[in-house]
Amino acid sequence: xxxxxxKTNHLIxxxxxxxxxxxxLKMDDTIAANYRGYVMLDPxxxxxLNDETGKILEKSCPTHAITYQNYDDLKIHLDNGKCILCGNxxxxxxxLIKITNKFDLAKKRxxxxxxxxxxxVPYGKTYDELGKELKNKINKIFxxxxxxxxxxxxxxxxxxxxINALNNPIYDIERYGITFVASPRHADVLLVTGPASKxxxxxxxxxxxxxxxxxxxxxxxxxACSGGIFGNNYATTGGIDNIVPVNVYIPGCPPxxxxxxxxxxMAINKI
Amino acid sequence: MSHREIIKKYHSKLExxxxxxxxxxxxxxxxxxxxxxxxxxxLCKFLKKDLDLRLLTIICxxxxxxxxxxxxxxVFGSDVDDFFLFVTSSIDESHRYFPSIYDVFPSSILYERExxxxxxxxxxxxxxxxxxxxxxxxxxxFPLRRDFKLSDDVKRYSKQFEFTPITGExxxxxxxxxxxxxxxxxGHFRFSVLGETIINLETRLGYAHxxxxxxxxxxxxxxxxxxxxxxxGDESVANSIAFCQAIEKIAQLTIPQxxxxxxxxxxxxxxxxxxxxxxxxxxxxxxxxxxxxxLNILKEQIMQLNERLSGSRILFGINQIGGVKxxxxxxxxxxxxxxxxxxFQIFEKIFDLLxxxxxxxxxxxxxxxxxxxxxxDFGLVGISSRCIGIETDARQTHPYGYYPSINLKxxxxxxxxxxxxxxxxxxxxxxxxxxxxVDDLRQSKDIIDSxxxxxxxxxSVSIDDELTPYSSGLGYxxxxxxxxxxxxxxxxxxxxxxxxxxxxxxxxxxxxxxxVLNNIVADxxxxxxxxDFSYSGNDL
Numbered sequence: 153x154x155x156x157x158x159k160t161n162h163l164i165x166x167x168x169x170x171x172x173x174x175x176x177l178k179m180d181d182t183i184a185a186n187y188r189g190y191v192m193l194d195p196x197x198x199x200x201l202n203d204e205t206g207k208i209l210e211k212s213c214p215t216h217a218i219t220y221q222n223y224d225d226l227k228i229h230l231d232n233g234k235c236i237l238c239g240n241x242x243x244x245x246x247x248l249i250k251i252t253n254k255f256d257l258a259k260k261r262x263x264x265x266x267x268x269x270x271x272x273v274p275y276g277k278t279y280d281e282l283g284k285e286l287k288n289k290i291n292k293i294f295x296x297x298x299x300x301x302x303x304x305x306x307x308x309x310x311x312x313x314x315i316n317a318l319n320n321p322i323y324d325i326e327r328y329g330i331t332f333v334a335s336p337r338h339a340d341v342l343l344v345t346g347p348a349s350k351x352x353x354x355x356x357x358x359x360x361x362x363x364x365x366x367x368x369x370x371x372x373x374x375x376a377c378s379g380g381i382f383g384n385n386y387a388t389t390g391g392i393d394n395i396v397p398v399n400v401y402i403p404g405c406p407p408x409x410x411x412x413x414x415x416x417x418m419a420i421n422k423i
Numbered sequence: 424m425s426h427r428e429i430i431k432k433y434h435s436k437l438e439x440x441x442x443x444x445x446x447x448x449x450x451x452x453x454x455x456x457x458x459x460x461x462x463x464x465x466l467c468k469f470l471k472k473d474l475d476l477r478l479l480t481i482i483c484x485x486x487x488x489x490x491x492x493x494x495x496x497x498v499f500g501s502d503v504d505d506f507f508l509f510v511t512s513s514i515d516e517s518h519r520y521f522p523s524i525y526d527v528f529p530s531s532i533l534y535e536r537e538x539x540x541x542x543x544x545x546x547x548x549x550x551x552x553x554x555x556x557x558x559x560x561x562x563x564x565f566p567l568r569r570d571f572k573l574s575d576d577v578k579r580y581s582k583q584f585e586f587t588p589i590t591g592e593x594x595x596x597x598x599x600x601x602x603x604x605x606x607x608x609x610g611h612f613r614f615s616v617l618g619e620t621i622i623n624l625e626t627r628l629g630y631a632h633x634x635x636x637x638x639x640x641x642x643x644x645x646x647x648x649x650x651x652x653x654x655x656g657d658e659s660v661a662n663s664i665a666f667c668q669a670i671e672k673i674a675q676l677t678i679p680q681x682x683x684x685x686x687x688x689x690x691x692x693x694x695x696x697x698x699x700x701x702x703x704x705x706x707x708x709x710x711x712x713x714x715x716x717x718l719n720i721l722k723e724q725i726m727q728l729n730e731r732l733s734g735s736r737i738l739f740g741i742n743q744i745g746g747v748k749x750x751x752x753x754x755x756x757x758x759x760x761x762x763x764x765x766x767f768q769i770f771e772k773i774f775d776l777l778x779x780x781x782x783x784x785x786x787x788x789x790x791x792x793x794x795x796x797x798x799x800d801f802g803l804v805g806i807s808s809r810c811i812g813i814e815t816d817a818r819q820t821h822p823y824g825y826y827p828s829i830n831l832k833x834x835x836x837x838x839x840x841x842x843x844x845x846x847x848x849x850x851x852x853x854x855x856x857x858x859x860x861v862d863d864l865r866q867s868k869d870i871i872d873s874x875x876x877x878x879x880x881x882x883s884v885s886i887d888d889e890l891t892p893y894s895s896g897l898g899y900x901x902x903x904x905x906x907x908x909x910x911x912x913x914x915x916x917x918x919x920x921x922x923x924x925x926x927x928x929x930x931x932x933x934x935x936x937x938x939v940l941n942n943i944v945a946d947x948x949x950x951x952x953x954x955d956f957s958y959s960g961n962d963l
Contacts, residue, residue: 171720182727188734214646238649238740239748302606306631308959310656310737313700315606317726320719334604349962350579351558351630352609355601381653385573386566387634406656408736 172324176410187253188237193230193269199247201226212244215381233265233377236405258402258415298330301339305356306349310406311373323409336363347375347388348395360396368419371398374405426451429504452507460512467527476501480925481534482910483542485569495521505821523549530802541567556629566637573641589615589623601630608958619943624936631962639922652739655960660693661902663742665909669898670744674886680878682746683825689741691867694903696725698860701955708949709786717773721766728762746883767868787854791938791950802930805905809859811851817901829873853953926960
């Protein structure tokens, strides 16, 4: 009997106060300052875009998320949907590329993930103001509980680690009334990861058709948004939206739990 | 023994075959070139019986461009020596067959099926030549041949995959997947059950096939590092270390000591957060959410530590060829030690609690048993082999990086004996795998604790020269799943000619079909989680 009381002591030792983050959508010190979350085009005053710097930037990206264009004016396009957050571009061109630890990146349209820097409109506003506006709109959204079905369409399982983290006691997504369900037939939202491998194409279509209307599809991660590092090859389809219609894109490789929550909130705004 | 002495030893043992083979050396690799492929079978028998080697992988390479036809390399390894044996045979293009060695090394069945899918070369006697990776692909498309272009559009058509029929009175089939109820990767399981008991399981994988090996051939070697991290997201450090070490071996590059220390630290951190996660997953599957939540908190704490150290929660972007990209200050090292000290203090308490909880222990004990014989037959590595008392660990058999330099506390004879007794108790059930993971965790903690100061000799060195075209090298590392092997052949202008990846998941997957036999269907999730294989790492 005595031994038993010892064990209860262990329990008491461990049960500290709630560990859950108070407000996961607030930027605070729970996110490390050097966390690579979002690549931004933010030129220094002395930055000059020319053929040389443009080519260097374009070459620095292993997934071709950065493209340089020299037709009527010089332009740099940065596609966050393809970015795998390797940080290579910042090393090669620190004057233009800034990497911040932001996570509110989800967008409703694929094109909104593409940022452009043009030589003739310097210091222009970045597209993420749309994101901020949406963020302000989001309040009192959880009036209705939301059922999510996660589908892996060939991801490397990095995104799954972060989606699983949403369910741990620290992010604890269930406190907002969001549950992960076992079947697409029970789901309002499909959370799809991976570049949509050809072998998963049919299964993904079937799952989409089995989900009752109205349904929302969220593409999670660079692979799901654009094919990511895998692109569009003989075995992949180059993004979820080539198979099923997508409502919200969450870029990142992988997107951190806060970014996922932000994207899910944006999707709910649609209902 | 140095590499040279080991190679010499095997040189002399192979004298018997001198008339049929040519020998070439490359660091710790000995290459035998067979003049006549039909001799392969005889040689394999000798390797297994007399030299006690095991089959690690079979690599096929399309070298028709160099007028070599197709080259097939059988790679063997030893449990005691730091040594790899490559047996190379050439197959002419017109001759579509190569000899199967499945009756000597049964694990070869899987590799031969893979070669049949990707190169269209058939192992003549192989009893099971069903498609493995490509689903619904035409019969004349072989993606890894050089004349197939990465972006070629393949017309696919619907084919029915034939599962082995299991019939009899009262036998039911349960199809599961590829989309599962939990948040996991895709794969199909076909159970045949009699009542609650599983009498047969056939797995069909390949759903996560993304063409990684083919894709690497179109990328520059520096970019392939990013690709190697994404073979399996939770093995990013181990896989990129193996890739970088293969290139560094080819380039004869010695990387700074500090870079090796950092690689070791990140590799062990990766092991720790994944083991916490897997142990938590096992507890979820036996219905003990309290323990699972506690372990998931620990996992999250390590992931937050990862984020502070490297800017990525799952340690992407650590390695580069010639060293590491992420710097570490002494302050960060102190951070690691203090976070781990706290985490392991709590972990030991949770572990004590679990040991005394009979509802957990009863579910784990005698569930999903595998036998000792299977380790050799299937070529199991990592936890799957340690759970039955056979220690395979690339960190010990093939010491790499900073591992040979660390000083762990000397074990007393009593502790060594106790460890041996503990190993004898392992019967290959879920509980044994649980305990092996706990051992692994504690060992990782000791390894990290042994690094108290960082060297000060830079983070990386660069390769200036172009690498010799068509030179090759084998890189290896121990991930939390087991030994991962990356074989690279360099092409012209620092490109990749062939990148063969053998993750521990690929060699271990078939064991699940045997482990579940005579268990109830409800125990399948916990058996599967106790092995914790990667689907993406298997399908590539």
